[in-house]
Amino acid sequence: MLDLILGGARSGKSRLAERLALESGLPVTYIATSQPLDKEMAERISHHRARRPAEWALVEEPLALANVLRENAHQDRCILVDCLTLWLTNLLMLDDPLRLAEEREALLDCLATLPGRVVLVSNETGLGVVPLGELSRRYVDEAGWLHQALAERCQRVTFVMAGLPMVLKGESI
Amino acid sequence: MLDLILGGARSGKSRLAERLALESGLPVTYIATSQPLDKEMAERISHHRARRPAEWALVEEPLALANVLRENAHQDRCILVDCLTLWLTNLLMLDDPLRLAEEREALLDCLATLPGRVVLVSNETGLGVVPLGELSRRYVDEAGWLHQALAERCQRVTFVMAGLPMVLKGESI
Amino acid sequence: MLDLILGGARSGKSRLAERLALESGLPVTYIATSQPLDKEMAERISHHRARRPAEWALVEEPLALANVLRENAHQDRCILVDCLTLWLTNLLMLDDPLRLAEEREALLDCLATLPGRVVLVSNETGLGVVPLGELSRRYVDEAGWLHQALAERCQRVTFVMAGLPMVLKGESI
Known part of the structure; x- marks a missing residue:
């Protein structure tokens, strides 16, 4: 699923993704894609980490996501x-389209x-005026295309606003 | 409620908030948080004011919102x-985190x-690429956290697009 | 409709709009409002064109939209x-408010x-922090007002995220 x-x-x-993981009743592996490039990012990461159950396994992987998912x-x-x-974003920053x-x-x-349960979290950023700069535009394009492709492959797609879920596809939460 | x-x-x-206030059948107090800092803002404020019923009481308060709500x-x-x-935004501009x-x-x-009926309006700005600058990022963070905390406490939460309401929580409008 | x-x-x-046009079973006229002002735009246009059925009639009109709709x-x-x-955007760039x-x-x-079937597509850009600059603000204002006015006049309004439709008004898709 x-x-x-x-x-x-x-x-x-x-928070919703973490709730779904907890409610699965299964042991959880958390795959973090963020890299603590600056102090602000490091604070966000430690804020997220403090909220997660200590028994969750943690895998940090900024790029080779399919690999760690399969493993x-x-x-x-x-x-x-x-x-x-x-x-x-990590992939776009490599500047290596291939x-x-x-x-x-x-x-x-x-x-x-993939066997078992998988919960993917992504940021919706395509609903504002796209800031100037080619990287912003490429990012918004790539994210939008990725979300469409993922939504086709996932059994449930949920949009969250103010902590409240709206299920766009699949069974209600 | x-x-x-x-x-x-x-x-x-x-407009939806004003409709809900009218439909409540109760006398209405309108709490305006905006400050006419420039000509454009003054025009937006007078545009909003012209639309509201003349008999509504008006309270202008940029900062001490809890106080005027209780009063x-x-x-x-x-x-x-x-x-x-x-x-x-007014609070963030003070640059006084406490x-x-x-x-x-x-x-x-x-x-x-709070007794009676209360209708809170807020701007959803977290669905675009966040512009550069620490203030923009802090604003988006603070607004998002505030919306989550408010959504937990409100009996109904409604997202409006193109004038059309989508109720995220509570009874349909 | x-x-x-x-x-x-x-x-x-x-893609959703094109699906609705196909499913109407009617011959289709595609009205393109974009102008290939630069290489990136030309690529986006040819990408869209390649996806459309060859038998669809094409009308290119950046400004006089009501005219070509009536015709x-x-x-x-x-x-x-x-x-x-x-x-x-084309109209705003003219800098001619009248x-x-x-x-x-x-x-x-x-x-x-308008007789027959009409499918209008528009970009929702009001859900991010509005970038600095008067043109961005005016654009967001004009687009928001236009969407409200159109939503009143259309029999169905649908919001699309990640390729998934959420019907805000009218019959489900």
């Missing part, structure tokens, strides 16, 4: 990936065969 | 606050005991 | 306009009498 959780900044999307997914385990947006295309295809290809 | 109305710029959120709420009255986003924390706590604390 | 499709960048709104609408035809946001007001009124006035 694949869950995709979409929401804006501070929308409560991570860690198991029929008796719940995998939580938080978040795809940072993974995509690598980006490979990682994206690998992710989309592996989803259908 | 506490209503939270969320929506983007020019989404019709104020004005009454079991036979509807209070309309438009909007929380500007109140939060005051911000105090006002926020005071607001969240007073809600449970 | 008037359909309004709203969605963010790369949300799948054009092309027919009870046995489906008109697809993609997208209103670019039309509005022309903008005229074209907007003409569009809103003609909708009630």
